[in-house]
């Protein structure tokens with residue numbers, strides 16, 4: 504299991520999105536067979552998603568092979584602007600030739616968070632073809648993550664019992680930060696079953712929490728592991744001079 508960090512610092516959020524898009528396409532190009540990507544919500548990945556609808560990135564992706572999942576979701580109605588799915592559809596999935604069966608959405612309300620989590624775990628197990636994660640065969644090819652101002656990632660919030668869950672792939676979780684709506688999140692073991700993880704964080708408001716993460720603070724985003732290195736796509740404002 505890798506905890507190696509690779510830092511990639513760009514001039515600004517637009518340059519960061521270009522770097523992350525180059526990396527995303529190159530990562531998937533090196534793999535054969537069906538591909539699994541877990542998307543995150545948040546402001547920074549939106550720019551990456553928009554890049555992937557345009558060349559040169561778009562023509563570098565074989566959309567028939569890519570399956571799209573989410574690392575976490577807000578359990579609100581499907582048309583609620585707080586849905587991570589809605590953001591990814593609007594920025595990316597509505598504009599590219601994705602077979603509908605390749606989009607694996609976490610259920611919206613009125614499904615309860617626990618039912619949504621159980622159904623998503625079953626969906627992931629069906630896709631993976633087993634009930635147990637094999638460290639030699641990661642579930643995801645790419646896992647995209649963000650870091651909140653409190654150090655949370657996906658919907659794994661500091662101090663919450665969800666951080667200790669090892670026997671589930673997907674759970675319902677309580678928010679520790681706005682928006683205070685019920686959430687569903689992958690657990691640490693499911694996130695760790697990724698060939699490559701990329702965190703995206705831009706802007707000066709991320710600097711205080713990134714300073715803590717890189718100083719080794721006990722925060723969810725600092726505890727992510729993966730089969731391969733953990734890439735951090737950042738901009739200069741987020742790291743300071």
Ligand SMILES: O=C1O[C@H](COP(=O)(O)O)[C@@H](O)[C@H](O)[C@H]1O
Pocket residue numbers: 543544545546547575576577587648649650651652655656657658681682703704
């Ligand atoms: O609530 C969430 O926040 C994190 C971080 O988002 P950001 O806008 O501060 O970058 C995000 O990664 C997660 O998917 C989302 O549900």
